[in-house]
Amino acid sequence: MARATTTRRKALMTALGWGVAFVIFFPILWTFLTSFKTEAEAVTTPPKFLFFDWTLANYHEVNSRSNYMRFAMNSVIIAFGSTLLGLLVAIPAAWAMAFSPTKRTKDLLMWMLSTKMMPAVGVLIPIYILFRDFRLLDTHFGMVLVMTLINLPIIVWMLYTYFKEIPAPILEAARMDGATLRQEIVDVLAPMAVPGIASTVLLNVILAWNEAFWTLNLTTTKAAPLTAFIASYSSPEGLFWAKLSAASTMAIAPIVLLGWFSQKQLVRGLTFGAVK
Amino acid sequence: MGSINLRQVRKSFGAVDVIPGVDLDINEGEFVVFVGPSGCGKSTLLRLIAGLEDVTSGSISIDGRDVTHAPPARRGLAMVFQSYALYPHMSVRKNIAFPLKMAGMDEASIEKKVSDAARALNLGDYLDRKPGQLSGGQRQRVAIGRAIVRQPTAFLFDEPLSNLDAALRVNMRLEIGELHRELGATMIYVTHDQVEAMTMADKIVVLQKGRIEQVGAPMDLYRAPANRFVAGFIGSPKMNFIEGHEAARLGAHAVGVRPEHMAVVAPQNSDWRARVTAVERLGADTFLHLRSDSLGAMTARAGGDESFELGSEVGLRPDPARLHRFGPSGETLAA
Numbered sequence: 001m002a003r004a005t006t007t008r009r010k011a012l013m014t015a016l017g018w019g020v021a022f023v024i025f026f027p028i029l030w031t032f033l034t035s036f037k038t039e040a041e042a043v044t045t046p047p048k049f050l051f052f053d054w055t056l057a058n059y060h061e062v063n064s065r066s067n068y069m070r071f072a073m074n075s076v077i078i079a080f081g082s083t084l085l086g087l088l089v090a091i092p093a094a095w096a097m098a099f100s101p102t103k104r105t106k107d108l109l110m111w112m113l114s115t116k117m118m119p120a121v122g123v124l125i126p127i128y129i130l131f132r133d134f135r136l137l138d139t140h141f142g143m144v145l146v147m148t149l150i151n152l153p154i155i156v157w158m159l160y161t162y163f164k165e166i167p168a169p170i171l172e173a174a175r176m177d178g179a180t181l182r183q184e185i186v187d188v189l190a191p192m193a194v195p196g197i198a199s200t201v202l203l204n205v206i207l208a209w210n211e212a213f214w215t216l217n218l219t220t221t222k223a224a225p226l227t228a229f230i231a232s233y234s235s236p237e238g239l240f241w242a243k244l245s246a247a248s249t250m251a252i253a254p255i256v257l258l259g260w261f262s263q264k265q266l267v268r269g270l271t272f273g274a275v276k
Numbered sequence: 277m278g279s280i281n282l283r284q285v286r287k288s289f290g291a292v293d294v295i296p297g298v299d300l301d302i303n304e305g306e307f308v309v310f311v312g313p314s315g316c317g318k319s320t321l322l323r324l325i326a327g328l329e330d331v332t333s334g335s336i337s338i339d340g341r342d343v344t345h346a347p348p349a350r351r352g353l354a355m356v357f358q359s360y361a362l363y364p365h366m367s368v369r370k371n372i373a374f375p376l377k378m379a380g381m382d383e384a385s386i387e388k389k390v391s392d393a394a395r396a397l398n399l400g401d402y403l404d405r406k407p408g409q410l411s412g413g414q415r416q417r418v419a420i421g422r423a424i425v426r427q428p429t430a431f432l433f434d435e436p437l438s439n440l441d442a443a444l445r446v447n448m449r450l451e452i453g454e455l456h457r458e459l460g461a462t463m464i465y466v467t468h469d470q471v472e473a474m475t476m477a478d479k480i481v482v483l484q485k486g487r488i489e490q491v492g493a494p495m496d497l498y499r500a501p502a503n504r505f506v507a508g509f510i511g512s513p514k515m516n517f518i519e520g521h522e523a524a525r526l527g528a529h530a531v532g533v534r535p536e537h538m539a540v541v542a543p544q545n546s547d548w549r550a551r552v553t554a555v556e557r558l559g560a561d562t563f564l565h566l567r568s569d570s571l572g573a574m575t576a577r578a579g580g581d582e583s584f585e586l587g588s589e590v591g592l593r594p595d596p597a598r599l600h601r602f603g604p605s606g607e608t609l610a611a
Contacts, residue, residue, distance in 0.1 A: 169361035172328050177375035177422070178349035191365045 028252070035059070035245035042241040058246035066229060068250055075225035075254075077140050078215070079208040082147035083201055086155040089148070091197075094159035095185060099168055109160065112153040120150075120213050131218055138220045146218065147208045155204055162196025163189070202262050209255045226251035277339060278304045278429045278462030280325060285334035287320055287486075294320050295486040297334065302430075302464065302479075307456050310466045311473040311509070312483035318466045319434055321483070325464065326432050327351050338429060349378075354423035358435040360415045362407040368394075368418050369403040375426040393421040413444045420455070430462035437472065449476060470510055474498070482506050504606035507532050513563060515600070516574040522548075528601035528609055535577040537598040540564065546591030550574060552584050566590070 034042050036054045062068070097105050127146070128137075136142030166189065174188045190197065212227040219228055230251050233244040280302040287295040295317050302308050310318040323329040325336060327348035335344045343351045354375070362371050372393055376386045394400050397417045407415055416436060423431055433452070437445045453476055456463050467473055473480050474494045482489040482497065482505070490502040494510075501507035507515050515532045523531045543549050550568035557580070564576045564584060576592055584590065601609040 167359060167361065169357045169359050170363060172348075173355070173357060173361035173422075174363075174374075175328065175348045176326060176353065176355045177426075178378035179374075180349075180378075183378060188363055192363075 031245045035249045039242045058242045062246045071226045071229035078143045079205045081144040083204040085148045090155040098163035158200040281337045283335045286332045288332045307463045307478045309473040309477035316483040317486035352429040354428035355432040356419045356436045360419045372421045389425045433465040504602045513575045529604040530602040532600035533594045535575045537595045539593045540578045541591040543589045543591040546593045548592040
């Protein structure tokens with residue numbers, strides 16, 4: 001009897017799970033489907049789900065109107081560049097916090113994280129003016145810099161939690177064995193922290209790829225990434241849903257695929273600090 | 277090569293004085309054991325010598341050279357950790373070669389030294405394995421291998437055997453002793469196990485609350501402990517302490533007598549009588565746990581073949597030459 005109940009319960013929970021997953025996934029699916037519709041079919045009521053005239057016209061149109069590859073390249077430069085720069089700063093920082101903590105280390109970590117809670121728009125004007133005066137507007141370097149600073153608290157936090165799991169005696173052994181600080185970090189700490197560094201890289205590439213507030217406000221053409229590419233298809237000439245969907249699909253495809261193939265690492269990254 | 281001198285070495289963490297000020301001389305080639313209960317500061321003292329902790333004040337010198345502020349690598353010491361602290365991502369070969377690589381030695385010499393060490397430690401078949409694929413004893417051997425290849429001035433051992441099972445511990449104890457005789461190098465060994473201290477040391481340093489209670493050869497500490505703490509810590513089973521009327525009669529605040537220095541006799545043949553509360557048979561010996569109103573709880577040793585009944589009364593006759601007398605603050609009183 002008990003067994004029958006559990007089986008039915010399991011089936012119910014499975015159905016519920018799939019239901020929730022479908023609801024969450026639906027906007028992406030709908031964007032994908034809309035990108036193959038004509039502009040007229042994209043706005044019909046009732047909406048057409050699968051039975052419409054599939055067309056690639058939107059993709060052709062989007063491709064002829066703007067240079068997708070240039071935007072994509074900018075996204076790659078900003079996402080990977082800022083993650084790399086962030087790691088260079090965050091690995092020594094997290095090392096210091098994990099292995100020679102002081103009384104204020106926890107406070108410092110909390111303070112770093114708290115900067116993420118501030119609304120970005122609150123510092124838009126000072127940053128915009130700084131960027132203007134230092135001629136960083138619409139430059140790759142400027143965007144890499146701002147994205148690094150935005151994600152640095154998360155990079156430091158993630159690495160800190162991974163480093164905390166590495167037993168301190170192993171690093172002390174390296175010190176006794178004559179390793180310099182650089183050798184200790186490069187030859188001993190980093191190889192042991194590879195899984196953690198990998199998930200940190202992944203999560204930060206995704207965050208930087210999807211960031212839209214700063215990229216939209218600080219770029220125009222030269223350094224504009226895919227977020228700006230999507231935005232160029234909404235206003236001001238009115239909304240073209242099908243073309244907007246095609247642009248969105250093209251913009252998110254690389255990062256969705258990256259996420260898809262690295263799910264295992266990602267889950268560990270997203271739940272960092274949850275267990276220990 | 278290998279003398280170590282500590283002068284007024286003090287270590288405090290915030291307001292807490294972990295080591296209030298220690299003077300200690302370790303001679304070349306000596307096997308010195310730091311022993312004491314947990315939290316007595318023995319590991320901290322070792323880490324201060326290693327350079328893994330900074331001294332708050334005082335000085336440390338090795339072979340007459342002041343190394344108080346030198347980084348660990350510059351002190352010429354090698355350390356074996358309780359948790360082995362092997363590099364998990366490197367093979368056994370690379371683990372042992374690591375200090376040589378750090379010293380910038382050429383590949384051919386490294387290869388030769390690693391294979392020599394591996395042969396000496398019976399690790400030849402495991403050189404290409406990762407530490408995760410080894411047993412506890414093998415890991416400890418790799419840690420020792422990593423320490424010996426660089427021919428340090430002195431070896432530091434931080435409770436290296438406490439993660440091993442009892443049988444393996446006895447083996448490794450002998451192996452480390454043998455290593456000491458072979459290399460003739462100074463060794464400092466930290467343990468909370470007084471048996472390890474007694475069997476391995478040339479010189480035992482007994483610590484309590486960061487202070488040195490006594491320094492001396494194992495048998496000197498056993499025969500002539502400086503105070504009640506050392507008397508109770510060295511020797512197994514523990515020394516019996518008797519206070520009150522019986523101690524006062526012998527002119528002391530407390531009287532100590534080791535279980536092995538009391539004969540167990542018939543009750544009518546002795547002034548000290550006690551009731552048997554537990555009997556532990558070890559084969560060669562029998563340990564009796566006893567209780568009496570005038571003496572308190574005591575332990576006595578009897579032959580392995582003698583039999584005792586729980587609750588029965590026995591007499592105890594201490595060897596008068598082996599009675600220890602202590603004053604009110606625990607100090608040993610002259611005989």
